[in-house]
Amino acid sequence: MLVSLRRQFEYVAFSFIAFPIRFLSAKMVYRLGKIFGCLLFKFGGKRKKIARTNLDIAFGDSKTSLEKEKIILSSFCNSALSLLQCVWVEASPKERIKKIIPNPPTGIESFQKCLERKKGMFVLVAHYGNWELMGIAHGYLGVTPLHSIVRKLDNPYLDRLAENFRSVSGNSIFYKTEPPLRMVRTVKKNGCVAVMMDQNTAKGGIFVDFFGKPAATARSIALLSLATGAAIFPFFSFPGKNGQYKVQYGPEISFSPSGDKEKDIFDLTQKCEEFLESVIREIPEPWMWVHRRWKTRPPEEGGASVYP
Numbered sequence: 001m002l003v004s005l006r007r008q009f010e011y012v013a014f015s016f017i018a019f020p021i022r023f024l025s026a027k028m029v030y031r032l033g034k035i036f037g038c039l040l041f042k043f044g045g046k047r048k049k050i051a052r053t054n055l056d057i058a059f060g061d062s063k064t065s066l067e068k069e070k071i072i073l074s075s076f077c078n079s080a081l082s083l084l085q086c087v088w089v090e091a092s093p094k095e096r097i098k099k100i101i102p103n104p105p106t107g108i109e110s111f112q113k114c115l116e117r118k119k120g121m122f123v124l125v126a127h128y129g130n131w132e133l134m135g136i137a138h139g140y141l142g143v144t145p146l147h148s149i150v151r152k153l154d155n156p157y158l159d160r161l162a163e164n165f166r167s168v169s170g171n172s173i174f175y176k177t178e179p180p181l182r183m184v185r186t187v188k189k190n191g192c193v194a195v196m197m198d199q200n201t202a203k204g205g206i207f208v209d210f211f212g213k214p215a216a217t218a219r220s221i222a223l224l225s226l227a228t229g230a231a232i233f234p235f236f237s238f239p240g241k242n243g244q245y246k247v248q249y250g251p252e253i254s255f256s257p258s259g260d261k262e263k264d265i266f267d268l269t270q271k272c273e274e275f276l277e278s279v280i281r282e283i284p285e286p287w288m289w290v291h292r293r294w295k296t297r298p299p300e301e302g303g304a305s306v307y308p
Contacts, residue, residue, distance in 0.1 A: 011157035021084060022091035026099045030243030033084045037077025044290075048072060051289035053307055058211040058284070074285035081243060082130040086165065093136060093168045100130070100244060101137045101237070107249030108141070111233060114252060115144060120187030120230040122221050124253065126198040126276055127288035129237035132166070134247055135194065138235070139169025146171045147186050148194040180220060187230045194235070195221050197272050198280075198287070200295045207298050208270040211277055216296035222268035226257060232268075234275055239286050 021029065041048065055068040063071075089096045114121055123146060125131055135146055148166065152175050153159035166173055174182055174193070183193050200216055207214040225232050232253040237245040253271055257264045280287045294306045 007155045007157060010155050011161075014158060014161075018087045018090075021087045024088065026088070026096070027242060029084050029088045030081065033081025033243065034077050036080035036084070037073070040076040040080055041073045044072075044076065047290040049308055050292055051075060054289050054291075054293060055284075057213050057294060057306070058281070071284050072289060075287060075289045078129070078239065078286050079288060079290075082132065085130060085243065086132050089133060089136065090165050090168075093165075094140060097133060097137050097140065097169075100133055101247055102244055103246065105137075105141075105247035105249055107251070108143070110251065111249040112143060114231045114233055115190065115192075117229075117231070118190050120190050120228060121192045122187070122225055122230055122232045123192050123194040124221075124232055124234045124272055124275070125194050125196055125236070126279070127196065127291065128198070128279065129239055129245055129286045131196075131237065134235065134237040134245065135166065135171055136169045137247060139171045142170075144190075144192050146192050146194045147174055147183075148172075149174045149176060149183070149196070151176050180224070184224060184228065187224065187228050197221065197269075198276050198293065199291060200293055202296050205296070206266060206269060208266065208273050210273045210293065211281075213294055214298050215273070215294055217269055217273060219265050219269055221272070222265045226261070226264055226268065232272060234279075236279060237286075238283065 021032075024032070044051075051072045052068060055063070055071060059068070085100055089100060125134075135148060138146055148171065150162075150166070150173050153162060163173060186193055195218075197218060201218045202216065204219070205216040206219045208217050209215070210217070221232065224230065232255075233250055234253065235247075235249055237247050240246055253268075253275060255264075255268050255271055258267075292307055297304060297306065
């Protein structure tokens with residue numbers, strides 16, 4: 001009973017805060033996102049420490065302490081802005097998405113050619129830029145829907161809001177708890193399944209190199225791609241000026257199987273992580289540095305913790 005009341009209160013509180021945001025201009029939402037991001041940075045506490053640990057792992061001494069602090073601040077601002085923009089766009093998605101992503105995406109032709117093979121596709125995305133609005137914009141292109149794999153929110157009222165928003169332009173979602181068979185069926189029908197491989201995988205993953213340190217990573221995408229012949233195609237949004245984004249498709253992750261199943265799964269997973277790393281390394285600010293990417297450790301490390 002208390003849990004239900006708490007979740008209803010969370011929903012009402014979110015709705016109360018979100019309501020006035022819908023009446024703001026895109027420029028005002030951008031400014032507000034910067035303000036909230038600065039507040040998150042100032043009072044970040046534990047999350048700031050996690051982000052700093054991640055940056056120390058990723059860049060070592062190649063970036064100064066001041067440079068790392070600036071990246072953390074920018075990352076906090078990006079997260080705050082992304083959430084506010086999603087709330088703002090939800091009021092009139094088809095019209096407002098054009099103000100956030102005003103220009104046509106690059107690489108869409110390669111994406112369409114990949115679809116012409118009729119073997120389906122896994123779309124490689126990350127918690128980078130505004131990944132939610134990037135997906136909404138894709139749906140309005142009318143090329144093919146994205147079927148995104150997501151975690152169900154603990155609050156069922158907020159989860160329903162999130163599901164409705166993510167599917168507003170014709171996309172759909174798969175929950176992580178659902179059987180992989182649904183994904184396989186979608187791919188075999190030449191569908192596109194969007195997956196995030198930049199998060200820690202606590203169970204069932206494999207350890208591949210990510211910024212020079214073993215990181216527990218889902219093996220299922222490489223496994224299913226090799227089994228079905230489906231391509232793996234990156235999809236990213238890059239922040240521009242005044243809260244706008246540039247969207248880029250591709251290039252396709254090319255891979256030639258050796259015939260050794262386990263080795264191929266490992267090598268293809270590693271290739272995906274190398275691509276993610278290359279994007280983040282070049283422009284690190286839009287990535288969500290507060291996630292404990294290296295939380296799960298290999299058995300040989302004896303349970304040593306990376307994070308304070």
